[in-house]
Amino acid sequence: MATTADFKNGLFIEFNNDIYTVVQFQHVKPGKGPAFVRTKLKSLTSGKVIDNTFNSGVKIDIANVERRPYQFLYKDEAGYNFMHQETFEQISISEDLINAPKFLKEGQYVEVMYHVDTDTPMSCELPPIIDLEVTYSEPGVKGDTASSSATKPATLETGAVIQVPLFINQGEKIRVDTRDGSYYERAK
Numbered sequence: 001m002a003t004t005a006d007f008k009n010g011l012f013i014e015f016n017n018d019i020y021t022v023v024q025f026q027h028v029k030p031g032k033g034p035a036f037v038r039t040k041l042k043s044l045t046s047g048k049v050i051d052n053t054f055n056s057g058v059k060i061d062i063a064n065v066e067r068r069p070y071q072f073l074y075k076d077e078a079g080y081n082f083m084h085q086e087t088f089e090q091i092s093i094s095e096d097l098i099n100a101p102k103f104l105k106e107g108q109y110v111e112v113m114y115h116v117d118t119d120t121p122m123s124c125e126l127p128p129i130i131d132l133e134v135t136y137s138e139p140g141v142k143g144d145t146a147s148s149s150a151t152k153p154a155t156l157e158t159g160a161v162i163q164v165p166l167f168i169n170q171g172e173k174i175r176v177d178t179r180d181g182s183y184y185e186r187a188k
Contacts, residue, residue, distance in 0.1 A: 001059045004037045012044070014061040015052070019044045019115065019122060021065075027056070044113055044122040047099065064116040070124075072108040080104065082112065082124070091121065098124040100178040102160040103132065126178040131187040132156040133173050140166030151183075 004027075011022045020041035029035040035056035042049045044065070054060070070082035070091070079092040080101065093112070095101050103126060104110075113122040137154040151163040156176070164183045168174060173187035 002062050004054045004056055004058050004060065006060075006062070007037060007039065012063040012065040013041075014063045015041065018046075019063045019065065020050075023049060047123075065122065066114045066116050067111045068114055070110050070112050072104050072106060072110060074106060075104075080124075082110065085109075093121055093124055097121060098126075100126050100181065102181070103130060103156075103158055103176060103178050105132070105158050128179055129175050129177055129184055131173050132158060132160075132176055134164070134168060134170055137164065137168060137170050139169065 007022055007025045009022055009024065013020055013022065020043055022039055023042050024040040026038045027035065028038055037054045037056060039052050039054065040049055041052055069085040071085060073081045073083055073090070075081070079094045080098060081090060081092050083090050091112075098104065098110075108126065108130070110124050110126050112124045114120065115122050133156065134154045135157050138152055140150075140152055150166050152166055152168075153161050154164040154168060154174075155161050156174075160181070162176065162181055162183055164174065168183075168186070175184040175187050176182070177184045
């Protein structure tokens, strides 16, 4: 058992019959009344972020969660198939456990969160920024803008469609932010 004094970003805790990771926390000592800890918690099962306040010194259960490196192999009717980087063990994960399945391509490296006590996968996270090739995009026309931030749709090699600046052309490699599915920059 731990207390709220052990909070740190990335800590996994068991709370309300679910496993959450601490995204953000702040110890608050008001002038009047007891101290408390204000937190933002992200559910590993649903991905929802909630705000919660704990009284200072309250006991919390730390969840035994482990990050394991996997490589995406292929998708079939059973789900998404991954291979462990060190043991070469293969697993199948359903689409709802993956944070951005539309950006997965063969050979992509990911991290799978495992609940160690039950040895079950909790979630699968892609790297925050990945490089993908633009397979189709209409040519951008100069002067075709009403504002300074003009964008156009582009289809990526995984089939996902995102908005990119007008100067991005078909065949170029771009970097995509998998957290929100937005264009990040041109790949070097």
